[in-house]
Amino acid sequence: MKLDLILRVGTKVLLPLLLLFALYVQFHGELGPGGGFQAGVIMTGAVILYAIIFGLNAAKRIAPQRLVEAMVPLGVLIFAGTGLAAMLLGGNFLDYSVLAADPPHGRELGIILVEAGVLVTVSGTMTAIFYAFSERGR
Amino acid sequence: MALLTMLAAVTVGVVRMRNLFGVVVLVGAYSFLMASVLVVLDAPDVAMTEAAVGAGVSTVILLATLHLTKSMEYPHPRKAYLPLFVAAVTGAVLIWGTYSLPPFGTADAPIHQHVAPKYLSDSIKETMVPNVVTSVLADYRGFDTLGETTVVFTAGIGVLLLLKGRRRQRREGGGGPAE
Amino acid sequence: MPAALQNAIDHYNYFITIFLMVSGLYIVIARGNMIKKLVGLSLFQTSVYLLYISPGKIIGGTAPILDPAFKVYSNPLPHVLILTAIVVGVATLALGLAIVARIHEAYGTIEEDEIFDRDAEG
Numbered sequence: 245m246k247l248d249l250i251l252r253v254g255t256k257v258l259l260p261l262l263l264l265f266a267l268y269v270q271f272h273g274e275l276g277p278g279g280g281f282q283a284g285v286i287m288t289g290a291v292i293l294y295a296i297i298f299g300l301n302a303a304k305r306i307a308p309q310r311l312v313e314a315m316v317p318l319g320v321l322i323f324a325g326t327g328l329a330a331m332l333l334g335g336n337f338l339d340y341s342v343l344a345a346d347p348p349h350g351r352e353l354g355i356i357l358v359e360a361g362v363l364v365t366v367s368g369t370m371t372a373i374f375y376a377f378s379e380r381g382r
Numbered sequence: 383m384a385l386l387t388m389l390a391a392v393t394v395g396v397v398r399m400r401n402l403f404g405v406v407v408l409v410g411a412y413s414f415l416m417a418s419v420l421v422v423l424d425a426p427d428v429a430m431t432e433a434a435v436g437a438g439v440s441t442v443i444l445l446a447t448l449h450l451t452k453s454m455e456y457p458h459p460r461k462a463y464l465p466l467f468v469a470a471v472t473g474a475v476l477i478w479g480t481y482s483l484p485p486f487g488t489a490d491a492p493i494h495q496h497v498a499p500k501y502l503s504d505s506i507k508e509t510m511v512p513n514v515v516t517s518v519l520a521d522y523r524g525f526d527t528l529g530e531t532t533v534v535f536t537a538g539i540g541v542l543l544l545l546k547g548r549r550r551q552r553r554e555g556g557g558g559p560a561e
Numbered sequence: 562m563p564a565a566l567q568n569a570i571d572h573y574n575y576f577i578t579i580f581l582m583v584s585g586l587y588i589v590i591a592r593g594n595m596i597k598k599l600v601g602l603s604l605f606q607t608s609v610y611l612l613y614i615s616p617g618k619i620i621g622g623t624a625p626i627l628d629p630a631f632k633v634y635s636n637p638l639p640h641v642l643i644l645t646a647i648v649v650g651v652a653t654l655a656l657g658l659a660i661v662a663r664i665h666e667a668y669g670t671i672e673e674d675e676i677f678d679r680d681a682e683g
Contacts, residue, residue, distance in 0.1 A: 269430070273513065273516050274511040274512065274513050274516050274517075275512055275513060275626075276513060276626060277426035277427045277430055277513070277515075277624070277626070278427065278430070278513075278516075279427065279513075279515075279516050279519065279520075279644075281431055281435075281644060281647075281648050282427070282430045282431050282434055285431070285434040285435050285438060285439055286434055286438075288438075288439060289434065289438045289439070292438075292439075292442055313542070316535055316538045316539070317535060319531060319535075320528075320531050320532055320535050323527075323528055323531055324528065327524075327528070338524045338525060338528070340521065340524075347508070348507070348508060348509060348510045349510070351508065351509040351510070351511075351521055352509060352510050352511060354520070354521065354524075355509065355511060355516065355517065355520040355521055358520045358524065358527065359516070359520060361531070362527065362531055365531050365534055365535055366531075366534055366648065368538070369534050369535065369537065369538035369652075370439050372538050372541070372542060373439075373443060373537075373538060373541045373542075373655045374439075374442065374443065374446070376541050376542055376544075376545040376546055376659070377443055377446035377447065377450070377541075377545060377658075377659075377662075378446060379545070379546070380450060380545045380662065381446065381449050381450050383573070383574075386573065386574065386577040387577070389577065389581065390577055390580055390581065393580070393581055393584050393585075393604065394584070396584075396588070396600065396601075396604065397584050397587065397588055402594070402596055402597070405596075405597065405600055406600075409600055409603070409604075412604070412607070413607075416607055416610070416611070419611065420610075420614060423614050423615060423617075423618045423635075424617075424618050424622060424623060424624045424625075424635040425614050425617075425624070425635070425639075425640050425643075426624050427640055427644060428610070428614065428640050428643050428644055428647070431644055431647050431648070432607075432610070432647055435647055435648065435650075435651045436607070436647075436651075439651055440603065440651055440654060443654070443655055443658055444596070444600070444654075444658065446658075447596060447658040447661060447662055448596065450662045450665065451596070451661065451662060451665040451671055465587055465590040465591035466587065466591070468586075468590065469583045469584075469586050469587040469590070470583075472583055472586060473579055473580070473582075473583040476579045476582070476583075477576065477579055480572045480575045480576070480579070483572060483575065483616070484616075485572070486572065486573075486574055486615065486616075486618070486620075488619075488620075491616065493616050493617065493636060493638075494619070494636055497638065498636045498637065498638050501637060501638070502625065502627070502634055502637065505627060506627055512626055512627040512628065513625075513626050513627075514625040514626065514627060514634070514637040515625055515626075515637050515640045515641055515644070518637055518638065518641045519641045519644060519645075523641060526641075526645060527645070530645045530648060530649060533648075533649050533652055534648060534649075534652050536652075537652035537653065537655055537656050538652075540656045540659070541655050541656055541659045544656075544659040544660065544662075544663055545659050545662060545663070
């Protein structure tokens, strides 16, 4: 029982730091190492840690299965949608320079949108895979 | 470098070990060592991804599969001479191939001549993003990243198709899961 | 032979990479347990990451994040390719392990020899 207590308190301290670090890595992917993939996997790691310590039902309350399964195609939609928006505004597919007033700002906006899409798909897929594997074994 | 030698030692352990749980733990240690080697090789993005993916998600789903299948590797009845021979021949041919590679770390190797200087010099001017890896990944080579996101999406859908839902109990041992 | 020794010191990275690659290949060919085979495949893939990133490093350079204080940067192009490869690798590992779980449910075992025997007789 004592060991269980240490794990629970430690997890409660670590989880907000993990989620904050995932968001930091995502938004600072342009200024330092980071980007969508790393942030997505770290966010999934936080959900997995919560599920291991507090049980699968508690994890499903904070990250519901339908939301997670809806996130999987949503990220690809955001990515392809950015490309299509660029095409509708007059440029080529995935040519972000037409998205804003001048080309460098447009490309930076395009990069931010695309990384957000990658974050949504990667975290959704990894969490959905984890849920599928653990549901099967119940 | 000492890290690389430790990596080779862990690999020998993975080959020889029979207990699958120990193999999974060694794979986690291997991912951590690989991430450290990548940091030494000036690749912090890749090291972060390898550490998070290899020592995080990959270890967790390996352990989940071990729980689902509950097995340990059987001692192998036949001696594996032919695979050892094939592996040794492949290794010898590859080592013979390294004689024509440029020495490690020189700045005038052919790999640094063509496109990389253009990316390094133009990234801030054209995209205002100092991290060249992110700008190349999301802007200059954005189509590849779209393909990769689609691969992740497809793998997620595949796993959900295969494993969603409760495990049906086998009736007469021959029915098997039909869906 | 000083030439071979000089070659070995210059190319120590590549020798270790080739050793990892060959042991991954050996695990895939020689072992019968399916989970071990998938682990060997993942080992092979990580050795390929080393193979791509080692030539990109310049001794005296730094990580490819542009900053006015540094002049020499390592090559960013392999990093981009390997970033994609790592994520694709874990996606295939997940799919392979899902198939192994279903094989275990259908056959009761995940050793290759037993599955072949059971297919041959049934």
